[in-house]
Amino acid sequence: MAHSYGLLDGKTGVIFGALNESSLAWAIAQAAHREGARFILSNAPIARRLGTLGTLAEQTGSTIIWADATDDDDIRALFEQAKEQFGQIHFIVHAIGMGVNVRKKKPYEDLNYDWYRKTLDISAISLHRIVHHAMDTDALADGGSIVALSYIGAQRVFAKYSEMGDAKALLESIVRTWGSRLGRRGIRINAISQSPTRTTAGTGIVGFDALFAYGDSLSPLGNADAESCADYTITLLSDLTRMVTMQTLYHDGGFSSMGISEESVQDLLKALASNQDEG
C-alpha cells in the first residue's frame, strides 16, 4: 500500500526487532515511515552482525540503538536517549522472539531449563522490562500505544511450537496486566496474534512449512503477510484505536474462528485415500 493516510503524523516511537527485510518489524517500520512517524530502530547487539538494519535506518531516516532486550541497563539507556532525541515518545513496537530449545531441537518433554528461561526472558519478560523502563524514565507520553507480536500458539496447542506457546501465553498476560495499570494515563497496550509468516524467527520453528500451509488453507482470507500485519499495527499505533487496550487481536485471515473448512476436508480425504492406496 503506497498511499499514506498520515495516521502517524507528528508521532515518535521505538521499534524493536527488525533484523532483515523479512522481519515483521521491518515492514512495520516502513509503514510507520510512510504514515509520517519518526522512530528509533533497536535490536540486540548481535544483530549488527547477523542482520541488515542499517539499510532500513537509511530508508526511513532513523537512528539505531543497539540494546539487548534482556538487559536492564541497555533498555534504560535506550529510553534516556529516545527522550533526548524526541522528548516523550508516542509508541513502542515489541517484535522480539526467540525459542532457544526450539532452535536447538530440544523437545518440550525434555527442555533445557536454562534455555527455557532464556526463551521466556527474550520473548515475554522483555516486554515487561521495556514497558517498565519506558515508564520509569517517563519516556512514553500520555495517550501512547504499545503493540507486541504474538501467535495463536499462546492460546491453543500447536505441537511443534513447544516452549514458544508458553512464552506467548506469558506475553499476552503481561499485555493485560500492564494494560490495567497504564489505562489511567490513556496508554494502550495490545498484542497482535499474527499468521505464520516467513521470517527468520518463523522459519526457525520445526515444521514451519506445514504450519504455514495449514494456516493458509484453513483461513478464509489465507495467511496474513508482513505488509498487512504492518498496516494493522499502524491502526493500533494511531489515535483511531484510542479506546482499545489489553487485547489479543487476531490478524490471521480468519484462522482463529475456523474449525474445519471444505478445503481441509478435501485435503484430508485425499490424504486418507493415498494412505489406503499405499496400504
Ligand SMILES: NC(=O)c1ccc[n+]([C@@H]2O[C@H](COP(=O)([O-])OP(=O)(O)OC[C@H]3O[C@@H](n4cnc5c(N)ncnc54)[C@H](O)[C@@H]3O)[C@@H](O)[C@H]2O)c1
Ligand atoms: N514469523 C511468524 O510466523 C510469526 C507469527 C506470529 C508472531 N510472530 C512474532 O513476531 C515477532 C517478530 O518476529 P519475526 O517473525 O519478524 O522474526 P525476526 O527473526 O525477523 O524477528 C525477531 C527479532 O527478535 C530479535 N531478538 C532476539 N533476541 C533479542 C534480544 N535479546 N534483544 C533484542 N532483540 C532480540 C532478533 O534479533 C530479531 O530481530 C516475534 O515476537 C515473533 O514471535 C512471528
